Amino acid sequence: MPVIETERLTKRYGLRRGIEEVDLQVEAGEVFGFLGPNGAGKTTLIRLLVDLIRPTAGRALVFGIPSSADPVAIHRRIGYLPGEYALYDRLTGAETLDWFASLRGGVDRAWQRALIERFDLDPARRYREYSRGNRQKVGLIIALQHRPELLILDEPTTGLDPLVQQTFLQVLRETTAEGRTVFLSSHLLGEVERSCDRVGIIRDGRIVTVDRVAALRDLSHHALELRFAGPVDPDPFRRIDGVSEIVAAETTLRMRVSGPIGPVVTEAARHGLLDLTSHEPSLEEAFLAHYGPGAAGVPDAR
Numbered sequence: 618m619p620v621i622e623t624e625r626l627t628k629r630y631g632l633r634r635g636i637e638e639v640d641l642q643v644e645a646g647e648v649f650g651f652l653g654p655n656g657a658g659k660t661t662l663i664r665l666l667v668d669l670i671r672p673t674a675g676r677a678l679v680f681g682i683p684s685s686a687d688p689v690a691i692h693r694r695i696g697y698l699p700g701e702y703a704l705y706d707r708l709t710g711a712e713t714l715d716w717f718a719s720l721r722g723g724v725d726r727a728w729q730r731a732l733i734e735r736f737d738l739d740p741a742r743r744y745r746e747y748s749r750g751n752r753q754k755v756g757l758i759i760a761l762q763h764r765p766e767l768l769i770l771d772e773p774t775t776g777l778d779p780l781v782q783q784t785f786l787q788v789l790r791e792t793t794a795e796g797r798t799v800f801l802s803s804h805l806l807g808e809v810e811r812s813c814d815r816v817g818i819i820r821d822g823r824i825v826t827v828d829r830v831a832a833l834r835d836l837s838h839h840a841l842e843l844r845f846a847g848p849v850d851p852d853p854f855r856r857i858d859g860v861s862e863i864v865a866a867e868t869t870l871r872m873r874v875s876g877p878i879g880p881v882v883t884e885a886a887r888h889g890l891l892d893l894t895s896h897e898p899s900l901e902e903a904f905l906a907h908y909g910p911g912a913a914g915v916p917d918a919r
């Protein structure tokens with residue numbers, strides 16, 4: 618039985634689109650990434666799963682339980698990180714975590730302490746004093762501290778610095794190694810690539826593809842900008858596999874690279890490379906670059 622299943626799940630906000638006829642299945646023990654640009658419908662689907670809003674049509678099942686039939690039974694077994702949330706300004710991090718732990722009838726204190734240490738959170742500060750990233754850590758620990766069977770995380774890495782993101786990925790791996798399941802939303806292709814087994818892409822409220830992450834690799838590319846000591850001939854770069862859209866301007870070269878960037882860096886080093894910046898595209902950029910704006914064709918799921 619899938620851990621999460623949606624059947625023609627539809628939500629309209631008045632006449633406005635939320636999501637349309639979404640069919641999804643998430644299996645036990647996998648990390649499933651739900652990927653889509655801003656406004657695609659990720660948060661809408663997640664809020665339907667946890668019964669914060671009700672569907673216009675279709676249904677959502679979590680652990681086989683229709684989410685609007687018995688949300689309490691579902692919430693007992695999940696950890697949920699909302700996309701946006703506000704907590705109690707005057708409570709410290711520790712008090713906040715304990716308060717949520719007490720709602721669960723207590724949690725394993727050693728595990729709670731381990732999470733606080735691993736996420737490098739100072740639990741003595743009041744919530745209102747925390748920076749954006751530290752607030753996100755509090756939310757994540759609330760979702761994780763009772764070791765739920767299923768994590769439902771809406772853009773979990775928002776605001777986390779790269780080191781903490783690494784910790785988060787490690788915790789996800791441990792979670793699935795214990796047979797538990799993760800459903801997370803993101804708008805970053807690279808992040809999903811690193812953390813997920815399978816991915817569903819949603820655009821304009823509809824699922825356009827569901828596949829193993831490996832199948833998405835060729836969607837992924839980097840925008841590179843290379844700065845040199847003097848003007849550089851772009852021709853040797855054109856001959857490198859995966860390089861396209863080269864733009865040469867005085868002492869800089871910009872290009873799009875799909876696949877490994879190593880050969881480009883090697884070539885650049887021969888020409889007096891001063892500086893290199895690599896920009897990982899958002900899903901929207903990668904996806905739209907691949908299928909074109911308003912592309913009617915739904916990509917082949919392979």
Ligand SMILES: Nc1ncnc2c1ncn2[C@@H]1O[C@H](COP(=O)(O)OP(=O)(O)OP(=O)(O)O)[C@@H](O)[C@H]1O
Binds near residue numbers: 630634636700
């Ligand atoms: N309460 C609401 N009332 C009206 N429209 C809404 C409401 N909530 C969401 N929508 C609309 O539903 C669509 C999907 O929004 P949703 O928040 O699910 O997107 P998202 O994929 O989570 O985007 P983001 O990446 O920006 O978080 C958007 O067009 C949004 O304007």
Ligand SMILES: [Mg+2]
Binds near residue numbers: 659700771
């Ligand atoms: Mg959202």
